[in-house]
Amino acid sequence: MSGLIGPEGGPAPGATGVRFGFFTDSSICIGCKACEVACKEWNGVPDHPLDFTANSYDNTGTLGANAWRHVAFVEQGTTTSGRGGNGPGAGAADFRWLMSSDVCKHCSSPACLEVCPTGALFTTEFGTVVVQDDVCNGCGYCVTACPFGVIERRESDGGAWKCTMCYDRMRGAREPACAQACPTDSIQFGPLDELRVRASARLAEVVAAGEERAQLYGHDQTDGVGGTGALFLLLDDPEVYRLPPDPVTPTRRLARMWAMAGAAAGALAALLAGSLAGGTGGGRHR
Amino acid sequence: MPVAASHPTLSDYITYGTAGKGFWGNTGAYLTSLLKAWWGDAATADNDYCYGHLPRLTGDHSAYRTALDMLDGKVEGYLLFGENPAVGSANSRLHRLALAQLDWLVVRDLGEIESATFWRDGPEIEAGELRTEGIATEVFLLPAAAHTEKDGSFTNTERLLQWHTKAVEPAGDCRSDLWFCFHLGRILREKLAMSSERRDRSLLDLTWDYPTEGPLAEPSAAAVLAEINGCDADGRPLDGYGRLADDGSTSCGCWIYAGCYADGVNQTARRRPGQGPSGVAPDWGWAWPDNRRILYNRASAAPDGTPWSQRKRYVWWDGASGRWTGHDRPDFVVDREPDHVPAPHARGVAALGGCDPFLLQADGKGWLYAPDGLADGPLPAHYEPHESPVGNPLYRQRANPARRRFPHAANPSGPGDGPGAGDDRRYPFVTTTYRIAEHHTAGGMSRFQRRLSELAREMFVEVHPELAALRGLERGGWATIVTSRSAIEARVLVTERMAPLEVGGRRLHQVGLPYHWGHGGLAPGDAANDLFPIVVDPNVTIQEVKAATCDIVAGRRPRGAALRPFVESHARPRDTSPSGDENAGVPAPFPHQNGAVGG
Numbered sequence: 001m002s003g004l005i006g007p008e009g010g011p012a013p014g015a016t017g018v019r020f021g022f023f024t025d026s027s028i029c030i031g032c033k034a035c036e037v038a039c040k041e042w043n044g045v046p047d048h049p050l051d052f053t054a055n056s057y058d059n060t061g062t063l064g065a066n067a068w069r070h071v072a073f074v075e076q077g078t079t080t081s082g083r084g085g086n087g088p089g090a091g092a093a094d095f096r097w098l099m100s101s102d103v104c105k106h107c108s109s110p111a112c113l114e115v116c117p118t119g120a121l122f123t124t125e126f127g128t129v130v131v132q133d134d135v136c137n138g139c140g141y142c143v144t145a146c147p148f149g150v151i152e153r154r155e156s157d158g159g160a161w162k163c164t165m166c167y168d169r170m171r172g173a174r175e176p177a178c179a180q181a182c183p184t185d186s187i188q189f190g191p192l193d194e195l196r197v198r199a200s201a202r203l204a205e206v207v208a209a210g211e212e213r214a215q216l217y218g219h220d221q222t223d224g225v226g227g228t229g230a231l232f233l234l235l236d237d238p239e240v241y242r243l244p245p246d247p248v249t250p251t252r253r254l255a256r257m258w259a260m261a262g263a264a265a266g267a268l269a270a271l272l273a274g275s276l277a278g279g280t281g282g283g284r285h286r
Numbered sequence: 287m288p289v290a291a292s293h294p295t296l297s298d299y300i301t302y303g304t305a306g307k308g309f310w311g312n313t314g315a316y317l318t319s320l321l322k323a324w325w326g327d328a329a330t331a332d333n334d335y336c337y338g339h340l341p342r343l344t345g346d347h348s349a350y351r352t353a354l355d356m357l358d359g360k361v362e363g364y365l366l367f368g369e370n371p372a373v374g375s376a377n378s379r380l381h382r383l384a385l386a387q388l389d390w391l392v393v394r395d396l397g398e399i400e401s402a403t404f405w406r407d408g409p410e411i412e413a414g415e416l417r418t419e420g421i422a423t424e425v426f427l428l429p430a431a432a433h434t435e436k437d438g439s440f441t442n443t444e445r446l447l448q449w450h451t452k453a454v455e456p457a458g459d460c461r462s463d464l465w466f467c468f469h470l471g472r473i474l475r476e477k478l479a480m481s482s483e484r485r486d487r488s489l490l491d492l493t494w495d496y497p498t499e500g501p502l503a504e505p506s507a508a509a510v511l512a513e514i515n516g517c518d519a520d521g522r523p524l525d526g527y528g529r530l531a532d533d534g535s536t537s538c539g540c541w542i543y544a545g546c547y548a549d550g551v552n553q554t555a556r557r558r559p560g561q562g563p564s565g566v567a568p569d570w571g572w573a574w575p576d577n578r579r580i581l582y583n584r585a586s587a588a589p590d591g592t593p594w595s596q597r598k599r600y601v602w603w604d605g606a607s608g609r610w611t612g613h614d615r616p617d618f619v620v621d622r623e624p625d626h627v628p629a630p631h632a633r634g635v636a637a638l639g640g641c642d643p644f645l646l647q648a649d650g651k652g653w654l655y656a657p658d659g660l661a662d663g664p665l666p667a668h669y670e671p672h673e674s675p676v677g678n679p680l681y682r683q684r685a686n687p688a689r690r691r692f693p694h695a696a697n698p699s700g701p702g703d704g705p706g707a708g709d710d711r712r713y714p715f716v717t718t719t720y721r722i723a724e725h726h727t728a729g730g731m732s733r734f735q736r737r738l739s740e741l742a743r744e745m746f747v748e749v750h751p752e753l754a755a756l757r758g759l760e761r762g763g764w765a766t767i768v769t770s771r772s773a774i775e776a777r778v779l780v781t782e783r784m785a786p787l788e789v790g791g792r793r794l795h796q797v798g799l800p801y802h803w804g805h806g807g808l809a810p811g812d813a814a815n816d817l818f819p820i821v822v823d824p825n826v827t828i829q830e831v832k833a834a835t836c837d838i839v840a841g842r843r844p845r846g847a848a849l850r851p852f853v854e855s856h857a858r859p860r861d862t863s864p865s866g867d868e869n870a871g872v873p874a875p876f877p878h879q880n881g882a883v884g885g
Contacts (some may be wrong), residue, residue, distance in 0.1 A: 031740050032723045033724060051743050056779070097783065
């Protein structure tokens with residue numbers, strides 16, 4: 001572990017101006033949901049209203065105002081694939097149970113922050129994205145802007161809520177609650193540059209072990225959100241985990257949209273000018 | 287524990303517990319030291335070290351036998367410490383009926399568990415089988431302190447003792463089990479102080495002088511551990527069970543724990559992680575016996591004392607020093623040469639040869655063939671479960687003949703070993719129970735916690751898509767699971783994980799049930815253990831709740847007084863269908879198949 005991490009697992013005192021993040025290695029997630037519980041305990045997140053989803057062991061459903069960590073359970077394939085055989089596990093090689101703990105991506109280009117009209121969302125000294133509830137006016141622009149569907153307004157107070165990467169803990173030199181609670185270190189916390197290197201090395205390992213569809217998610221800094229502060233190692237395509245394959249910060253298109261709008265306005269003006277000129281020049285032909 | 291008829295004197299009991307060879311040869315030292323730890327100065331050679339004070343076994347006192355006796359009105363009172371039989375024991379319905387026959391019941395738990403509320407809101411109240419006014423049981427619910435609210439030790443299955451220290455004082459009236467036991471004993475002794483009855487001596491002679499601390503007068507858990515560790519005649523802590531004597535000069539509350547408080551230091555509180563590549567962490571906690579991390583580790587070396595594998599070497603003979611050495615504490619007589627041959631008539635530890643690593647076996651060897659000690663030996667064998675839809679492919683004997691069945695009207699079973707055992711049309715599927723990560727055993731520590739309950743709120747049943755189609759079960763809908771004991775309802779989780787088995791020439795479907803739910807708490811639900819019979823293995827009386835035959839139908843179970851008739855009607859014999867029918871043996875759909883019935 002680098003000198004940027006202190007004895008309590010959080011940012012070392014001197015680690016200012018360093019971007020921190022998560023690396024969630026789903027290949028070793030066991031689906032215990034300790035991250036969900038630790039997050040709710042530390043952050044005082046209210047119960048969420050779902051009861052029984054009948055969707056594997058996932059009763060959380062999605063990330064939202066009242067679920068800042070969400071463990072996805074994906075059942076792939078079949079156990080009765082016509083291979084016959086006897087006893088439990090016959091044909092089981094065609095089946096697998098994937099688990100992955102999802103969280104706010106803490107994007108390099110955070111759409112939520114860019115559309116926020118009040119400045120309630122800000123980038124911290126650790127490069128993470130946090131909502132200030134006392135500034136948030138509940139307009140909900142961030143909710144529609146987030147390409148991952150992470151941030152959400154809470155029914156009870158109207159404010160927008162999401163993972164803070166335990167900003168308060170980080171300021172106290174502690175690692176986020178989910179990372180500390182994770183019994184397998186599927187959730188790792190650290191300086192993002194180090195995590196990016198670690199994630200690439202782990203991917204090579206996992207692929208070499210036969211997981212040919214394994215891939216990193218959020219690692220590509222040229223993607224539509226400029227890469228994320230929360231990296232994931234997935235064992236299959238993002239869609240399998242209900243993650244968007246090509247997330248884009250909507251405001252990224254602003255310049256092009258304004259340019260296009262400008263071009264359209266120019267074209268309209270030219271057309272108008274032309275039509276006016278034509279009007280004076282000699283009538284319309286129908 | 288001594289049996290009344292067989293072990294009238296300490297000498298009888300020691301003879302019964304002593305092996306000719308190995309460390310069970312010292313049973314006399316272990317027992318005498320135990321009696322000295324409990325009765326202190328009152329225990330002398332003249333009075334058999336107060337052996338007469340020990341309670342005696344007069345029959346089967348196991349938990350399941352006791353529950354059946356309770357049901358038959360033979361048990362007056364019962365103390366439940368952190369146990370919830372109304373949910374967690376096989377045939378939990380029977381346990382609720384049994385608790386209702388007690389005069390008094392003490393429940394110590396973290397919350398108001400089902401075993402404390404069966405008289406008020408149990409399923410039998412709803413079904414009209416029991417009426418609250420008709421239950422005479424006086425229930426004392428005493429709130430217990432959690433592990434974070436008290437000092438003490440955990441002992442893991444790997445034999446590791448790890449000390450934990452109180453983080454906060456228990457809230458309100460919550461108290462530790464240690465507090466309860468100590469002060470109960472103290473008050474009883476005070477009440478009996480003037481007694482001259484002989485029967486009261488066992489209580490009055492006890493060493494019951496643990497120091498207390500803090501505002502709640504909490505007994506010192508460390509003092510109890512020190513007593514368990516034991517001491518010599520001068521009061522010095524023992525450093526291991528090798529020091530125990532049978533002449534009353536040593537005391538020790540549990541011989542395999544001798545050494546956990548060596549040098550007067552709580553060895554279980556040590557927290558030094560493992561160093562080096564061996565993976566052994568001898569200074570983290572303390573392992574019984576003698577801080578040995580792997581039992582019988584002399585077997586990691588060949589008969590000549592050299593490691594079987596240099597790469598994986600663990601404990602080996604060091605000829606230069608004439609001692610066993612290695613990464614772990616050698617679990618052997620430390621200076622016994624590998625080629626040592628004991629004298630012909632040697633007994634006890636002296637009878638162990640250099641090649642007898644299994645110190646607690648009567649011949650020092652590992653056993654595959656076990657002619658002694660097992661109720662169903664001498665060799666491992668395959669038996670079908672007590673209730674199984676198929677015969678035994680290996681033997682004519684279908685299920686373990688030594689299993690214990692506890693016949694009782696409230697504990698019925700499938701057809702047993704008779705003809706047709708493998709072809710019960712009433713219960714064509716197999717149900718199994720297990721745990722999920724979100725809840726803890728019978729739910730006393732999880733279904734009363736918001737954070738855990740919201741992760742798994744509802745009792746559910748897991749079925750394969752084929753079984754769901756066969757029975758018309760809807761994903762997320764309700765299903766009723768019925769056995770000859772009872773019927774419960776659960777939400778339907780359709781999953782490929784619940785793969786059908788190909789056995790006995792047919793496709794056999796499994797019905798998966800987590801067993802954490804009961805009628806109380808923040809996440810109530812029907813108890814899976816209602817479906818299982820009390821049938822236990824003959825050696826350690828473990829319940830068979832991994833397999834039973836069942837049926838499953840769509841919809842919620844009948845409510846109220848309609849429940850028992852439903853269970854009983856399902857138990858009536860059915861006609862067999864002509865063979866070749868895919869659904870042969872599947873009973874006709876029930877009236878309530880597509881929705882709730884009754885009120």
